[in-house]
Amino acid sequence: MSFALLSEAAADAVHAASPWAALAYLISGVLFILALRGLSSPATSRAGNRYGMVGMTIAVVTTLYTHSIASLPEIIGALAIGGGVGFVTARKIKMTDMPQLVAAFHSLVGLAAVLVGLAAYLNPVAFGIAGADGVIEPQSRIEMGLGIAIGAITFSGSVIAFLKLAGKMSGSPIMLPGRHVLNLGTLVAIVGLVAWFTQDQSQWVIATITVLSFIIGFLLIIPIGGADMPVVVSMLNSYSGWAAAAMGFTLHNTAMIITGALVGSSGAILSYIMCKAMNRSFLSVIAGGFGAAPEAASGGAKEQRPWKRGSAEDAAYMMKEAENVIIIPGYGMAVSQAQHVLREMGDQLKAHGVNVKYAIHPVAGRMPGHMNVLLAEANVPYDEVFELEDINGEFAQADVAFIIGANDVVNPAAKTDKSSPIYGMPVFDVDKAKTIFFVKRSMGGVGYAGVDNDVFYMDQTMMLLADAKKMVEDIVKALAH
Amino acid sequence: MDFIAILSIFVMACFVGYYVVWSVTPALHTPLMAVTNAISSVIVVGALVASAAEGSAVSKWLGLGAVVLASVNIFGGFAVTERMLAMYKKKERK
Numbered sequence: 001m002s003f004a005l006l007s008e009a010a011a012d013a014v015h016a017a018s019p020w021a022a023l024a025y026l027i028s029g030v031l032f033i034l035a036l037r038g039l040s041s042p043a044t045s046r047a048g049n050r051y052g053m054v055g056m057t058i059a060v061v062t063t064l065y066t067h068s069i070a071s072l073p074e075i076i077g078a079l080a081i082g083g084g085v086g087f088v089t090a091r092k093i094k095m096t097d098m099p100q101l102v103a104a105f106h107s108l109v110g111l112a113a114v115l116v117g118l119a120a121y122l123n124p125v126a127f128g129i130a131g132a133d134g135v136i137e138p139q140s141r142i143e144m145g146l147g148i149a150i151g152a153i154t155f156s157g158s159v160i161a162f163l164k165l166a167g168k169m170s171g172s173p174i175m176l177p178g179r180h181v182l183n184l185g186t187l188v189a190i191v192g193l194v195a196w197f198t199q200d201q202s203q204w205v206i207a208t209i210t211v212l213s214f215i216i217g218f219l220l221i222i223p224i225g226g227a228d229m230p231v232v233v234s235m236l237n238s239y240s241g242w243a244a245a246a247m248g249f250t251l252h253n254t255a256m257i258i259t260g261a262l263v264g265s266s267g268a269i270l271s272y273i274m275c276k277a278m279n280r281s282f283l284s285v286i287a288g289g290f291g292a293a294p295e296a297a298s299g300g301a302k303e304q305r306p307w308k309r310g311s312a313e314d315a316a317y318m319m320k321e322a323e324n325v326i327i328i329p330g331y332g333m334a335v336s337q338a339q340h341v342l343r344e345m346g347d348q349l350k351a352h353g354v355n356v357k358y359a360i361h362p363v364a365g366r367m368p369g370h371m372n373v374l375l376a377e378a379n380v381p382y383d384e385v386f387e388l389e390d391i392n393g394e395f396a397q398a399d400v401a402f403i404i405g406a407n408d409v410v411n412p413a414a415k416t417d418k419s420s421p422i423y424g425m426p427v428f429d430v431d432k433a434k435t436i437f438f439v440k441r442s443m444g445g446v447g448y449a450g451v452d453n454d455v456f457y458m459d460q461t462m463m464l465l466a467d468a469k470k471m472v473e474d475i476v477k478a479l480a481h
Numbered sequence: 482m483d484f485i486a487i488l489s490i491f492v493m494a495c496f497v498g499y500y501v502v503w504s505v506t507p508a509l510h511t512p513l514m515a516v517t518n519a520i521s522s523v524i525v526v527g528a529l530v531a532s533a534a535e536g537s538a539v540s541k542w543l544g545l546g547a548v549v550l551a552s553v554n555i556f557g558g559f560a561v562t563e564r565m566l567a568m569y570k571k572k573e574r575k
Contacts (some may be wrong), residue, residue, distance in 0.1 A: 086557030119531035126534030182560030369510030381572035
């Protein structure tokens with residue numbers, strides 16, 4: 001009896017301050033929209049980020065204010081621990097490690113969604129989704145089940161993505177036999193269990209949904225290779241949004257629904273942009289296995305072709321005399337941390353009156369915009385950095401194309417060779433430049449797609465075989481003379 | 482709020498998201514991911530409800546766990562976005 005009264009009181013507490021609370025949540029939702037809107041240009045982006053912070057503060061304060069708090073010290077402790085860890089990590093992380101940090105953050109959103117879903121299941125009255133008898137409304141059960149499932153997939157998928165990006169697990173695809181059947185079967189089972197959950201709210205149902213979703217997240221990501229990670233990270237970004245939205249439906253909370261929809265569409269659009277930049281369908285990326293078998297690509301036709309080796313002095317001399325130099329960075333630049341010395345090289349060339357531009361492919365690096373952040377970190381002004389479609393017409397006027405740590409994105413096979421795995425992918429027309437310098441660790445390794453690159457063997461190409469950072473350092477030294 | 486009202490908000494927000502995100506400059510796609518990370522941690526609202534309520538001890542501790550995770554993301558996400566955005570500079574005009 002007393003329990004029922006208490007429950008009703010709790011339910012009342014949720015709805016008592018409703019109009020004002022709802023308004024506050026709406027405001028924080030609008031502020032989140034403004035946060036993303038700010039990112040339309042670097043000039044407005046910082047103000048946007050502040051809107052986001054204000055929005056989050058409003059959401060948290062409103063929640064604490066409108067609920068009778070039984071455990072304030074614990075909550076403040078939890079906020080302090082999490083906030084401290086997050087803040088220190090954000091301060092210390094190296095910019096080259098951004099992709100794995102983002103993956104790690106995604107996993108936390110996913111796990112938080114699972115925990116909130118399970119908490120709502122165990123104490124539905126507090127969430128206002130059940131009568132005093134503890135029977136959860138069927139509609140809320142669907143939302144809860146979906147929220148937990150998506151959250152769990154986000155969590156385990158992001159953990160795998162994190163391990164691959166951080167190099168703690170091999171980046172190459174891991175292919176299980178019969179994985180398509182296994183994956184589809186598991187997905188169908190999860191959907192079936194969510195449907196079953198509306199009829200039967202026993203613990204085993206929700207527990208099985210949770211466990212199966214953790215497993216499917218793991219299974220979905222292990223067959224996907226390193227260079228497909230931009231798509232995977234975007235996709236998981238999207239999932240974390242849908243998980244938040246599902247929880248928002250459960251809680252009838254406007255801020256969560258708006259945010260979930262924003263983040264969900266954001267991740268979906270980024271995945272689309274990344275797939276398009278690789279000319280691959282989303283399904284083929286998800287199916288995985290790309291770049292798994294290098295022998296399939298070379299096909300035995302690997303004859304020795306002549307190529308020229310250049311030196312740092314050659315590069316320094318040619319670029320000093322050039323009028324226009326276009327620099328194309330790729331993942332290799334990030335790996336060897338060459339961005340700072342690359343900017344130094346750019347500065348010296350500019351001092352010699354050379355016009356220096358940077359060209360960035362949408363899928364360069366391991367996440368969308370990865371190269372832009374690294375160049376910004378090295379103090380390269382953002383108006384010297386250009387996207388593929390904006391700069392591709394300029395290679396015909398370029399005296400030097402300087403390729404550093406990129407490979408597939410300059411491979412002309414994408415334009416000409418229909419049998420190539422990267423055929424149809426938009427690439428830089430570096431072959432139109434008068435001279436090409438190709439910084440590469442060795443002639444042995446091919447790009448991620450495992451295809452040979454005709455640019456290596458062109459008349460105007462000089463290979464600069466060394467670690468990217470070391471090579472650029474030598475060029476800077478040579479330029480100083 | 483009834484289901485249709487909530488669904489309407491959701492669908493409209495998807496459209497808003499679609500147009501807003503297409504207007505984000507590709508150079509800021511990494512900060513976009515970091516900030517969406519931070520804001521999707523608004524799920525902390527649910528975590529707070531769970532940890533504030535009486536009735537189930539397990540539920541409360543699950544909620545507190547979620548508060549910790551979400552706040553790592555909130556503080557970390559906004560801080561790292563701020564740090565990245567501070568690096569984007571225009572060319573100094575002489």
